[in-house]
Amino acid sequence: MIIRKEEKPIKLVDExxxxxxxxxxxxxxxLNIEVGVLKNADGSCYLELGRNRIIVAVYGPREVHPRHLxxxxxxxxxxxxxxxxxxxxxxxxxxxxxxxxxxxxxxxxALEPAIFLENFPRTTIDxxxxxxxxxxxxxxxxxxxxxxxxxxxxxxxRDLVTxxxxxxxDGHIILDLNDVEDKYGEADMPIAIMxxxxxxxxxxxxxxxxxxxxxxxxxxxxxGIKEVYTKQKEALRKRYLQIKEEVE
Amino acid sequence: xxxYFSQREMxxxxxxxxxGMYRLGDNVYxxxxxxxxxxxxxxxxxxxxxxxxxxxxxxxxNVGDLVIGLIIDIGITNWSVDIAxxxxxxxxxxxxxSKPIDPLREDLKKYFNVGxxxxxxxxxxxxxRDPLLSTKEPPCGKIEKGTVIEISPAKIPRLIGKRxxxxxxxxxxLDCQIVVGQNGRVWIFAKDPFYEEVAIKVIRKIExxxxxxxxxxxxxxxxxxxxG
Numbered sequence: 001m002i003i004r005k006e007e008k009p010i011k012l013v014d015e016x017x018x019x020x021x022x023x024x025x026x027x028x029x030x031l032n033i034e035v036g037v038l039k040n041a042d043g044s045c046y047l048e049l050g051r052n053r054i055i056v057a058v059y060g061p062r063e064v065h066p067r068h069l070x071x072x073x074x075x076x077x078x079x080x081x082x083x084x085x086x087x088x089x090x091x092x093x094x095x096x097x098x099x100x101x102x103x104x105x106x107x108x109x110a111l112e113p114a115i116f117l118e119n120f121p122r123t124t125i126d127x128x129x130x131x132x133x134x135x136x137x138x139x140x141x142x143x144x145x146x147x148x149x150x151x152x153x154x155x156x157x158r159d160l161v162t163x164x165x166x167x168x169x170d171g172h173i174i175l176d177l178n179d180v181e182d183k184y185g186e187a188d189m190p191i192a193i194m195x196x197x198x199x200x201x202x203x204x205x206x207x208x209x210x211x212x213x214x215x216x217x218x219x220x221x222x223x224g225i226k227e228v229y230t231k232q233k234e235a236l237r238k239r240y241l242q243i244k245e246e247v248e
Numbered sequence: 249x250x251x252y253f254s255q256r257e258m259x260x261x262x263x264x265x266x267x268g269m270y271r272l273g274d275n276v277y278x279x280x281x282x283x284x285x286x287x288x289x290x291x292x293x294x295x296x297x298x299x300x301x302x303x304x305x306x307x308x309x310n311v312g313d314l315v316i317g318l319i320i321d322i323g324i325t326n327w328s329v330d331i332a333x334x335x336x337x338x339x340x341x342x343x344x345x346s347k348p349i350d351p352l353r354e355d356l357k358k359y360f361n362v363g364x365x366x367x368x369x370x371x372x373x374x375x376x377r378d379p380l381l382s383t384k385e386p387p388c389g390k391i392e393k394g395t396v397i398e399i400s401p402a403k404i405p406r407l408i409g410k411r412x413x414x415x416x417x418x419x420x421x422l423d424c425q426i427v428v429g430q431n432g433r434v435w436i437f438a439k440d441p442f443y444e445e446v447a448i449k450v451i452r453k454i455e456x457x458x459x460x461x462x463x464x465x466x467x468x469x470x471x472x473x474x475x476g
Contacts, residue, residue: 042304042306043304060306060334061306061334062334063334063335063336072376114261114262116277116286120308120334121375121376122334122335122375122376123334123335151260151261151287151288152288152304153304154287154288154302154303154304154305154306154402155287156261156275156286156287157261157262157286157287158261158262158277158284158286159261159262159284160260160261160262194262195262196262196263196264196284197262197279232260233260233263236258236260236288237258237260240258240288240303240459241258
């Protein structure tokens with residue numbers, strides 16, 4: 001039996017500023033977004049960021065079950081982040097772990113300010129994020145994908161939400177960490193921003209940044225977010241153009 | 249006063265549409281001087297009003313709307329009606345018929361049973377309570393014949409057309425009766441079952457191609473071809 005194991009690379013960033021997967025320090029992984037991939041969901045999105053593969057389904061606004069959870073003045077937002085058992089090298093139990101429950105909460109809180117929940121009192125909007133293959137940065141990829149799926153579902157929003165991680169490895173500030181960099185690097189900071197409104201809806205960090213490093217990291221994150229946002233917009237527009245082309 | 253989109257351009261939520269004293273149409277919001285899109289759709293500037301025509305939308309009841317509902321439950325003095333919306337509607341016995349009915353003596357199943365489709369009017373809705381329906385005025389009442397199909401509520405204005413142009417073409421060409429519910433359900437009845445099928449196909453086509461230009465002419469062509 002072959003057991004695949006990853007080993008700690010000797011260097012995360014070499015003397016030429018090239019990272020373990022051949023990227024420059026300020027480069028994001030290859031990003032591909034598809035809209036409307038699920039027929040049963042009101043809105044859906046499939047996202048590939050490097051080796052990450054994520055599928056998101058959005059349902060609603062719809063009636064709340066159980067009833068007592070509903071709020072009289074606005075809709076509730078429910079979010080489930082889940083990794084399928086085959087998403088990582090070693091089988092992950094399909095039960096929600098402590099980590100997944102926490103991520104569901106922070107993703108929900110990152111998306112909540114972008115949605116006009118007050119337009120649909122006593123209803124619910126449900127988001128299901130399934131990670132099919134994980135390679136670091138799934139929470140940020142999940143947020144970007146969920147925002148696209150919400151827009152596809154026709155839910156009124158203040159803005160899309162775009163997320164990316166920045167971090168530190170071998171003393172370099174790097175953009176869009178992969179699994180290895182996340183594990184063996186010095187710091188990791190996922191950030192979600194509403195790009196047009198210009199507000200941060202998620203900012204977590206583990207590791208240590210000096211104030212200067214933090215500023216550089218934030219600027220780098222803004223650059224990454226611009227790139228991801230362009231892709232999100234493109235994906236949403238492409239869906240419409242497809243329909244138009246089929247007719248003509 | 250600046251506009252940042254071309255007429256009927258595809259916009260995404262949060263996109264800056266204009267700056268200045270424009271009036272707000274549907275699916276846009278204002279922060280200070282800036283006007284942003286709220287939904288995915290086509291942006292439009294008409295008579296100084298900026299609005300977005302959404303690609304997808306869920307049905308929100310409005311007082312006076314004609315809707316097609318499905319009876320899902322029978323209460324003591326009312327029916328629960330699914331109107332393809334986040335809210336389940338209620339039809340009270342005294343709003344259902346002009347003649348008085350004593351719900352204690354009569355079985356409500358006799359009038360509307362679970363699984364029946366009805367045409368009804370929304371008479372009250374304010375988001376804090378479920379919408380109330382009435383089936384007193386024509387063309388309201390139980391649907392006994394024909395077919396009910398469901399399309400996206402965002403496509404209803406296109407199906408009706410300017411001053412009912414599109415829907416009247418289908419009615420005239422295929423000699424059928426059609427009632428369009430604002431909630432996205434459409435009732436079709438033609439004496440000839442073949443024409444009914446053609447009408448369904450045409451409506452599905454309109455739903456698919458709702459945001460393209462020159463649709464009315466294409467619909468005429470499709471009807472002629474399907475009729476053979």
